Amino acid sequence: MSGTYTCLVVEDSPMMRQLLVLALSRLKNLKVTEADDGVDGLRKLAAGKFDIIITDINMPIMYGLKLVKRVRSDPTHKDVPVIIITTEGSSEDRSRALQLGANAYITKPIQAPQVIAKVKELLKIEG
Amino acid sequence: MSDKKGRGARRSDRPPAADALKEKRDAFLHTFFKRGAELTDEIVHDNRRLREELAKLEAENTELKTQLASDRAIRDLLTKIEHLEREKARLLSTVRESEEITGRITNRFSEVESELESFANLYVASFQLHLTPDVGAVVRHIKELLEQLVGARSLAVYFVDEPRRCLEAVATAGVDAGSVPTIPLHEGQPGGEVQAAVERAFLTGVARVAEGENPPRPAACVPLILGERSLGVIVIYDLLEQKRRFVTVDRELFKLLGAHAAAAIVGAFHFHKSGERIPTPSELRAITS
Numbered sequence: 559m560s561g562t563y564t565c566l567v568v569e570d571s572p573m574m575r576q577l578l579v580l581a582l583s584r585l586k587n588l589k590v591t592e593a594d595d596g597v598d599g600l601r602k603l604a605a606g607k608f609d610i611i612i613t614d615i616n617m618p619i620m621y622g623l624k625l626v627k628r629v630r631s632d633p634t635h636k637d638v639p640v641i642i643i644t645t646e647g648s649s650e651d652r653s654r655a656l657q658l659g660a661n662a663y664i665t666k667p668i669q670a671p672q673v674i675a676k677v678k679e680l681l682k683i684e685g
Numbered sequence: 686m687s688d689k690k691g692r693g694a695r696r697s698d699r700p701p702a703a704d705a706l707k708e709k710r711d712a713f714l715h716t717f718f719k720r721g722a723e724l725t726d727e728i729v730h731d732n733r734r735l736r737e738e739l740a741k742l743e744a745e746n747t748e749l750k751t752q753l754a755s756d757r758a759i760r761d762l763l764t765k766i767e768h769l770e771r772e773k774a775r776l777l778s779t780v781r782e783s784e785e786i787t788g789r790i791t792n793r794f795s796e797v798e799s800e801l802e803s804f805a806n807l808y809v810a811s812f813q814l815h816l817t818p819d820v821g822a823v824v825r826h827i828k829e830l831l832e833q834l835v836g837a838r839s840l841a842v843y844f845v846d847e848p849r850r851c852l853e854a855v856a857t858a859g860v861d862a863g864s865v866p867t868i869p870l871h872e873g874q875p876g877g878e879v880q881a882a883v884e885r886a887f888l889t890g891v892a893r894v895a896e897g898e899n900p901p902r903p904a905a906c907v908p909l910i911l912g913e914r915s916l917g918v919i920v921i922y923d924l925l926e927q928k929r930r931f932v933t934v935d936r937e938l939f940k941l942l943g944a945h946a947a948a949a950i951v952g953a954f955h956f957h958k959s960g961e962r963i964p965t966p967s968e969l970r971a972i973t974s
Contacts, residue, residue: 571829571833572813572816573809573810573813573826573829573830573833573834574829574833576809576812576813577805577806577809577833577834580805580808580809581802581805584801645832645833645925665925665927666832666833666836666925667833667834667835667836667925667928668833669802670798670801670802670805671798671802
């Protein structure tokens with residue numbers, strides 16, 4: 559893949575959202591859209607097309623895993639790579655997210671290089 | 686013609702001395718030719734022998750020439766090997782230099798990456814800390830910063846009660862608020878390990894952040910300073926399972942929180958208490974002039 563990519567960041571914490579957007583801003587050809595929770599995320603998915611989704615798991619309005627399930631059943635976005643971000647470090651959560659179709663799993667506290675590396679890997683961005 | 690006739694006519698008439706002379710001459714000629722033939726044979730023989738020797742010498746010469754050429758080729762090869770060895774050493778040295786430079790660049794790159802991450806975290810922390818004049822939101826942001834950026838599993842934010850000479854928890858995360866004790870300021874008197882660490886951080890104004898992996902409880906005590914005064918302490922009891930140790934950016938964040946959190950809390954509190962009244966320019970001038 560090449561050109562400009564679009565990324566949807568679904569995170570209820572403004573601080574984490576800001577941190578993720580700041581980290582992703584280092585990828586020059588990535589346009590980031592923010593969503594406050596799972597429902598807002600689905601709304602934004604319905605309005606546009608995204609190349610990658612990054613979502614928190616623990617959100618008050620819609621749980622991140624539910625969002626992954628909805629994305630995988632949506633014909634437009636069923637093949638879009640999804641990265642799950644959560645504070646939970648247990649292998650149970652990791653395998654649950656992967657079972658539902660998430661492509662990668664990052665645990666908090668997040669590190670910008672780790673997020674960037676995952677996004678580049680899933681979008682097959684080189685360099 | 687007459688002379689010829691005369692010689693033929695006179696042969697039988699020759700005297701014996703002439704015959705003897707003739708015999709002598711014939712004998713001489715015979716000997717001469719015989720000797721000549723022998724000499725010729727000798728010469729032919731010598732010539733053959735010399736030719737053979739010449740051939741032998743030529744063969745030897747060729748052999749020597751080949752050997753000489755071979756020696757020269759070996760010398761040339763040795764010279765070439767020496768040259769190539771020097772070239773190899775030079776290239777190896779260049780490779781080593783390049784590797785060193787690459788190593789230095791890689792290290793510098795990871796340092797810059799780390800600094801960049803540190804700046805990003807500090808920017809977000811500072812931004813969030815002063816985003817709102819609401820005390821509850823400020824405290825929530827402090828907890829969130831510690832949970833999300835540092836990876837604290839359980840923590841408490843203590844504030845000083847100066848009249849009662851004690852520290853009281855005003856916020857907790859990952860731990861039951863009821864189980865967090867009030868800490869009397871004994872000024873050095875022994876208490877529990879956690880209490881002693883919190884008290885020490887408050888009284889000295891110096892943060893205590895555990896080094897190494899799997900830090901003991903409490904993992905960190907960060908005094909909240911406003912001006913010259915200690916107003917409270919952030920205590921991180923435990924870290925998340927995946928967070929094994931504090932890193933540089935965490936220590937930078939502690940410095941930021943230590944210097945700004947108290948101001949943010951106190952500022953938000955007074956703003957709320959004053960009915961969100963903002964100072965007039967004349968009031969500000971009166972204070973700043």
